[in-house]
Amino acid sequence: DTGVSxxxxxxxxxxxxxxxxxxxxxxxHNRLYWYRQTxxxxxxxxxxxxxxxxxxxxxxxxxxxxxxxxxxxxxxxEIQRTEQGDSAMYLCASSLGIYQETQYFGPGTRLLVL
Amino acid sequence: xxxxxxxxxxLSVPEGENLVLNCSFTDxxxxxxxxxxxxxxxGLTSLLLIQSxxxxxxxxxxxxxxxxxxxxxxxxxxxxxxxxxxxYLCAVLSGANSKLTFGKGIxxxxxP
Numbered sequence: 001d002t003g004v005s006x007x008x009x010x011x012x013x014x015x016x017x018x019x020x021x022x023x024x025x026x027x028x029h030n031r032l033y034w035y036r037q038t039x040x041x042x043x044x045x046x047x048x049x050x051x052x053x054x055x056x057x058x059x060x061x062x063x064x065x066x067x068x069x070x071x072x073x074x075x076x077x078e079i080q081r082t083e084q085g086d087s088a089m090y091l092c093a094s095s096l097g098i099y100q101e102t103q104y105f106g107p108g109t110r111l112l113v114l
Numbered sequence: 115x116x117x118x119x120x121x122x123x124x125l126s127v128p129e130g131e132n133l134v135l136n137c138s139f140t141d142x143x144x145x146x147x148x149x150x151x152x153x154x155x156x157g158l159t160s161l162l163l164i165q166s167x168x169x170x171x172x173x174x175x176x177x178x179x180x181x182x183x184x185x186x187x188x189x190x191x192x193x194x195x196x197x198x199x200x201x202y203l204c205a206v207l208s209g210a211n212s213k214l215t216f217g218k219g220i221x222x223x224x225x226p
Contacts, residue, residue, distance in 0.1 A: 031212070042218045043203075043205075045215070048211050055211055056211045095212075103148075103207075104160070108157045110155065
């Protein structure tokens with residue numbers, strides 16, 4: 001399968017713990033996006049990478065959140081000191097890096113903070 | 115700031131009915147508009163993408179139209195089937211970093 005993959009698919013953690021999610025984009029894609037989706041809502045933009053450079057971060061991304069994309073390949077999203085409000089589906093998408101093209105989404109990581 | 119609205123939030127129709135899902139957006143300076151399908155607890159599946167220069171796109175029983183000047187798009191589903199039951203999300207690509215802005219989605223239920 002050459003699509004976008006995410007790991008883990010599900011994560012249950014206790015409040016205050018740190019969690020890290022991984023996204024592997026389609027191999028030739030330069031752009032990588034993270035979105036967050038809460039129940040009953042559409043996905044909301046969190047952050048975006050062009051190769052290894054993080055070019056934009058949403059105000060939704062508090063100081064407890066950090067994302068990296070070393071070497072412009074896979075990306076990780078870490079949440080420190082998780083809160084119950086962090087419970088959501090975290091979606092990763094990638095695209096070639098040219099305007100007007102499709103973003104391809106991974107299956108998402110569902111996080112539940114107890 | 116771009117905002118995308120989808121109304122109603124939920125829709126229930128009998129099998130076989132043709133239906134239209136509506137999407138509106140506030141800023142017409144978009145690169146493209148995309149319709150997605152999402153099954154419960156799953157990720158997003160892209161259905162149709164309409165470039166800003168296009169008026170419509172078709173795939174099988176699905177047809178999506180775009181009126182960029184009025185900030186509207188419709189997704190037409192012909193001869194609906196129970197397997198079409200899902201949440202349908204509209205998203206527009208805009209801004210310097212080409213991020214997607216999504217609506218909240220329309221949850222469709224097709225009754226056998």
